Amino acid sequence: DAKTTQPNSMESNEEEPVHLPCNHSTISGTDYIHWYRQLPSQGPEYVIHGLTSNVNNRMASLAIAEDRKSSTLILHRATLRDAAVYYCILSVRETSGSRLTFGEGTQLTVNP
Amino acid sequence: GAVVSQHPSRVICKSGTSVKIECRSLDFQATTMFWYRQFPKQSLMLMATSNEGSKATYEQGVEKDKFLINHASLTLSTLTVTSAHPEDSSFYICSARRGRGDSPLHFGNGTRLTVT
Numbered sequence: 618d619a620k621t622t623q624p625n626s627m628e629s630n631e632e633e634p635v636h637l638p639c640n641h642s643t644i645s646g647t648d649y650i651h652w653y654r655q656l657p658s659q660g661p662e663y664v665i666h667g668l669t670s671n672v673n674n675r676m677a678s679l680a681i682a683e684d685r686k687s688s689t690l691i692l693h694r695a696t697l698r699d700a701a702v703y704y705c706i707l708s709v710r711e712t713s714g715s716r717l718t719f720g721e722g723t724q725l726t727v728n729p
Numbered sequence: 730g731a732v733v734s735q736h737p738s739r740v741i742c743k744s745g746t747s748v749k750i751e752c753r754s755l756d757f758q759a760t761t762m763f764w765y766r767q768f769p770k771q772s773l774m775l776m777a778t779s780n781e782g783s784k785a786t787y788e789q790g791v792e793k794d795k796f797l798i799n800h801a802s803l804t805l806s807t808l809t810v811t812s813a814h815p816e817d818s819s820f821y822i823c824s825a826r827r828g829r830g831d832s833p834l835h836f837g838n839g840t841r842l843t844v845t
Contacts, residue, residue, distance in 0.1 A: 649831040651833065653834075653836075655773075658820075658839070658841070659838055659839065660733075660735070660822045660823075660824070660836030660837050660838045660839045661773070661822070661824075661834075661836045662836070663833040663834065663835065663836075666831070666833055668831075704772070708831050710831075715830065715831050716763060716775060716778055717763070717775070717834060718775050719765075719772045719773040719774075719775075720772060721772050722772060
């Protein structure tokens with residue numbers, strides 16, 4: 618499976634933007650880049666995903682490098698509720714769809 | 730939005746017994762569901778892919794006779810941990826795909842299994 622590399626942890630201050638990086642140098646042309654986040658003792662929550670172009674939704678923005686070997690999840694104004702483990706995942710294309718295998722993720726701490 | 734319900738949220742069982750965990754997609758039909766396991770302070774590990782009407786596909790190292798998966802309908806998949814042992818104690822999480830291809834996954838809130 619194509620791997621992703623993320624920093625183990627990052628810190629941010631409340632109401633400031635946060636840029637969470639992810640490297641995926643072995644990405645293939647059909648792999649989508651997915652981001653999920655997980656709060657303690659809960660299932661992961663979908664944040665955003667994309668293929669080549671930058672993506673925006675109500676939660677975040679996803680900036681994808683031109684060569685697709687890295688991407689950045691952008692939280693425009695961090696809140697305390699954004700403290701979570703953020704996972705950057707490449708989809709693995711199968712005949713019936715794709716499956717997602719999780720790496721270690723980045724623990725985001727948001728300081729008040 | 731898409732909702733996935735998982736039941737029970739926590740269960741304690743004795744060693745040697747079996748436990749069934751249910752995963753339901755409440756407002757959409759899911760042809761594919763996925764089961765994950767997560768140990769404390771670790772990431773999620775994909776156990777198997779459950780396809781409606783066919784056999785599940787297990788990841789390498791996951792015993793299919795121990796972790797029985799049934800996906801009898803487009804809204805329900807079950808995971809049965811058979812002859813549970815203390816080392817099976819973990820957080821089990823299901824997810825479902827709404828649509829096909831690379832659509833996002835929607836996750837349940839997990840089941841905390843403790844085997845005594």
